[in-house]
Amino acid sequence: MKNRILKNEIIILSLWIILIFSIGVFSTVGTANVGILDTFRIIGSKLPILGRRFDISNIPDSYISIIWDIRLPRVLLGVLVGASLSIAGAAFQGMFKNPMADPYVMGISSGAALGASIAIILKFNIEILGISTTSITAFLGALLAVILVYNIARIKNKVPVTTLLLAGVAVGQFLTAIMSFLMVIYDRDMTKIIYWTLGSLGGKGWDPVVKMFFPIIIAIAIINFFARDLNILLIGEESAQSLGVDVERTKVYVLVLCTFITSIVVSVSGIIGFVGLIIPHIVRLILGPDHRVLLLSSALLGGIFMIFADTIARTIISPVEIPVGIVTALFGGPFFIYLLKSKKKNI
Numbered sequence: 001m002k003n004r005i006l007k008n009e010i011i012i013l014s015l016w017i018i019l020i021f022s023i024g025v026f027s028t029v030g031t032a033n034v035g036i037l038d039t040f041r042i043i044g045s046k047l048p049i050l051g052r053r054f055d056i057s058n059i060p061d062s063y064i065s066i067i068w069d070i071r072l073p074r075v076l077l078g079v080l081v082g083a084s085l086s087i088a089g090a091a092f093q094g095m096f097k098n099p100m101a102d103p104y105v106m107g108i109s110s111g112a113a114l115g116a117s118i119a120i121i122l123k124f125n126i127e128i129l130g131i132s133t134t135s136i137t138a139f140l141g142a143l144l145a146v147i148l149v150y151n152i153a154r155i156k157n158k159v160p161v162t163t164l165l166l167a168g169v170a171v172g173q174f175l176t177a178i179m180s181f182l183m184v185i186y187d188r189d190m191t192k193i194i195y196w197t198l199g200s201l202g203g204k205g206w207d208p209v210v211k212m213f214f215p216i217i218i219a220i221a222i223i224n225f226f227a228r229d230l231n232i233l234l235i236g237e238e239s240a241q242s243l244g245v246d247v248e249r250t251k252v253y254v255l256v257l258c259t260f261i262t263s264i265v266v267s268v269s270g271i272i273g274f275v276g277l278i279i280p281h282i283v284r285l286i287l288g289p290d291h292r293v294l295l296l297s298s299a300l301l302g303g304i305f306m307i308f309a310d311t312i313a314r315t316i317i318s319p320v321e322i323p324v325g326i327v328t329a330l331f332g333g334p335f336f337i338y339l340l341k342s343k344k345k346n347i
Helices: 002-026 038-044 061-096 108-122 133-153 161-185 187-197 206-223 226-235 237-242 248-270 275-287 292-313 322-347
Strands: none
Touching: 002 038, 002 275, 002 292, 038 061, 061 206, 061 226, 061 248, 061 275, 061 292, 108 133, 108 161, 108 187, 108 248, 133 161, 133 248, 133 322, 161 187, 187 237, 187 322, 206 248, 206 292, 226 237, 226 248, 226 292, 275 292, 275 322, 292 322
């Protein structure tokens, strides 16, 4: 038992180190050739207190601007997006006891994208408590999607794998069809709406990173608070109820929290699929199903994966940039087929 705990702690610490290192390393990658040491010096010079120790007087201002104003915020946005989608996927998979559940497959991302598209079409640019109306309508769209999928898939008090997948695909396609219809009618906004369907982290700057940071970190912390309840749910809802877990309340809280962070991500980056499917499954294979370890580890590995995927998206056919949603789909599509094939005896 002690050896397993030690192993898990070492892996989590390693993921933290890899994530921090990846932020610096992938910030160097791009058309402008900025060295890795210069990149770390630029980032270090901006840190409170420690910044005085880094001399960047011999680094061109253009390089400083490239790293600090363009690449670093994009990389950090990737971390937030990857962490959010991954922990949402891990929570959904634990709650539904289904390794194929994730925000994209369940249609939540499509709901959020539809909500964001409506805000774009109606030109809502108001902020409420620092939250844009685009994020609010994305959340409402995502919440509608998850409610529809859950109620369509539910048979009495159970949510079978088959009906969950079919309901998610059906609702997702239906909401995407509505979004396509709106694109035809409001052709002036077609370019912006297409952006939501492909997913991208480019051209954002610091503004979305600053606005997303605290809501997402707080939501992730609260989701981790339900780790014990998610563990108990794995043995069955009736058993969990007898052990003192308020099953329905836990489901509602986790659904709302995961829908919330998914909608925030989609309102900024558009639809980025399969991240919440791939990452939790990989972490579960390595660390096991204990959500006290699984949730945080999924968030960390998801951040690393998203940085890697976005770097591929912006460099593989440079100077042309492809949407990162295409890259994650290229990874996730075959992985989803593998999961379906491995689970087909139970479907």
